[in-house]
Amino acid sequence: MKKILLIIGYFVNIGTAWAQELNCKTTVIAEQIQGTDPKVFKTMEQSITEFVNTRKWGSDNFEPKEKIECVFTIIINKQIEGVEGGYLGRLSIQATRPVYNTTYFTNTVNFVDKDVAFKYIQFQPIEFNDNRVSGNDALISNLPALISYYAYIILGLDYDSYALKSGTEFYNKALNIVNNAPENKSIVGWKATESQRNRFWLSDQMTNNRFVGMREVIYKYHRLGLDMLSIDEESARNTINAAFNSLKQINLDNPSSMFMQFFFNAKSEEVLNFLAKTPTQDKQKLVPILSALDVSNANKYAELLR
Numbered sequence: 149m150k151k152i153l154l155i156i157g158y159f160v161n162i163g164t165a166w167a168q169e170l171n172c173k174t175t176v177i178a179e180q181i182q183g184t185d186p187k188v189f190k191t192m193e194q195s196i197t198e199f200v201n202t203r204k205w206g207s208d209n210f211e212p213k214e215k216i217e218c219v220f221t222i223i224i225n226k227q228i229e230g231v232e233g234g235y236l237g238r239l240s241i242q243a244t245r246p247v248y249n250t251t252y253f254t255n256t257v258n259f260v261d262k263d264v265a266f267k268y269i270q271f272q273p274i275e276f277n278d279n280r281v282s283g284n285d286a287l288i289s290n291l292p293a294l295i296s297y298y299a300y301i302i303l304g305l306d307y308d309s310y311a312l313k314s315g316t317e318f319y320n321k322a323l324n325i326v327n328n329a330p331e332n333k334s335i336v337g338w339k340a341t342e343s344q345r346n347r348f349w350l351s352d353q354m355t356n357n358r359f360v361g362m363r364e365v366i367y368k369y370h371r372l373g374l375d376m377l378s379i380d381e382e383s384a385r386n387t388i389n390a391a392f393n394s395l396k397q398i399n400l401d402n403p404s405s406m407f408m409q410f411f412f413n414a415k416s417e418e419v420l421n422f423l424a425k426t427p428t429q430d431k432q433k434l435v436p437i438l439s440a441l442d443v444s445n446a447n448k449y450a451e452l453l454r
Contacts, residue, residue, distance in 0.1 A: 169208070169303060171215040172200040178224040181235070188270045189224070196220060196295060199274040205303055206317060216306050217253070218243040220295065222264065228334050233269050234287055236334065238262045239294060243302040245309055248375035255414040256305045257298075263337035263346065266291035278324060286330035297325045297347060304354065308363050309370035315363070316355075323351040345406045353407040361398045362407050365391045388422065389430060396437045412442040420445070423452050 174196040176189040200220070221240040228234030239261045244253040267287035276292035283289030300322035304315030326348050329338035337346045353359045369391045376384035399408055412419075419438060423431055435453055439446040 167210045167212065167215070168201055168203060169205050169210045169214075169216055170200050170218055170299060172197055172218045172220060174200070175219070175221045176224065177221065178235075181224055181227060184227075188268070191270050192222075192268050195268075195274045196222075196291075199276070199292065200295060200299060203276075203299075205299055216243060216245065216302060218257070218299075218302055220298070228265065228267075228287070231267060231287065231334075234267045234334070235265070237264045239264045239298070241298045241302070243306070245306055245370070247370075247377075249378040254370065254374055254418060256309060257302055257410075258414040259410060261294070261298075261337065261347070263343075264294060265332070265334040265336070266294065278321060281325050281328040282330045286332040286335060289330040290332070290335050293325055293330055297322050297351075300325070301350070301354075305366065308366045310367075311371075312367045313360070313363050319351065319354040323355050326351045345409065349406040350410060353402075353405055358402060359398070359405070359407050361394055362411065365394050365398070366411070368394075385426070385430075389426075389434060392419075392434055392437055392441075395441055399441055408441060412445075416442055416445050416448075420448055420452070423449070 174193045176193045176196075178184070178186070178189045181189075200218075219240075219242040221242075222237060223240070224235045224237040226236050228236060241257050241259050241261070242255065243257040245256055246252070247254050265287065267285065268291060269288070272288075274292050274295075276296045277283075278296075281289065281293055300318040304318035304322065307315035307318065326338055329335070329347075336342050338348055339346075340348045340352070343349075353362075368387055373384050373388040373391065376387070395408065395411075399405070402408075419442070423434060423438070426434065431452060435449045439449045442449070
């Protein structure tokens with residue numbers, strides 16, 4: 149399905165040459181690693197950035213001003229014993245999309261994956277094939293698998309925020325990576341048995357009909373809520389309030405889900421700011437709901453009633 153940004157007031161010209169979808173900045177932090185030339189990590193930054201920004205992730209045409217802004221930050225904690233160029237660490241992923249008729253950008257992703265293991269050889273190109281995710285060397289293949297997985301998640305959420313359930317293609321591509329992920333004793337995060345909150349569960353829930361309500365909320369919250377605040381504030385606020393009530397029911401049916409956590413990782417600060425400007429009567433109804441959904445920030449929600 150072609151992505152049409154009606155709310156921004158222009159159409160993608162089908163005659164335009166294909167352009168990549170992501171505008172990514174990559175940072176590699178490896179201060180704890182001794183005995184390795186720092187230039188290796190600078191080369192890694194450049195290689196990942198080039199990989200993400202020059203790859204065509206879907207079939208739609210994007211103009212430069214349509215590109216999705218995202219940031220990948222890899223924090224390397226230690227080397228994998230006995231593996232030259234092998235590293236363990238975590239990956240921070242951030243992505244935003246513009247809100248109509250404002251200079252404001254809303255987070256669609258703000259997440260830290262703490263289970264990162266890979267092998268990187270300086271100047272070796274980063275390559276990825278959806279049909280051969282595991283490659284010849286699992287640790288070498290795991291870096292592009294991780295980056296590609298989150299690139300697809302970013303795209304899926306962005307598409308869902310503009311048109312109802314339009315991100316399916318990308319969620320399925322992310323799930324394909326999960327199902328064919330590289331396997332090595334140092335690699336974790338791809339299997340259901342390893343954790344209740346990892347890449348497996350995020351993709352499982354994003355593609356499961358039990359969580360279709362979450363995708364409807366993402367659309368209504370962004371397209372009918374945030375994007376409409378400058379046009380009809382009362383209607384937009386009512387839509388966002390209704391979305392919060394929908395999340396309450398989704399959580400009752402699927403308690404403490406990974407998808408719900410992923411949503412609030414990106415939205416907590418924004419939701420708190422939204423509630424601060426909400427009439428007291430509505431605020432009193434919403435604070436208990438959001439405190440139960442976003443438990444780590446429950447005290448901040450409670451403060452809004454004082």
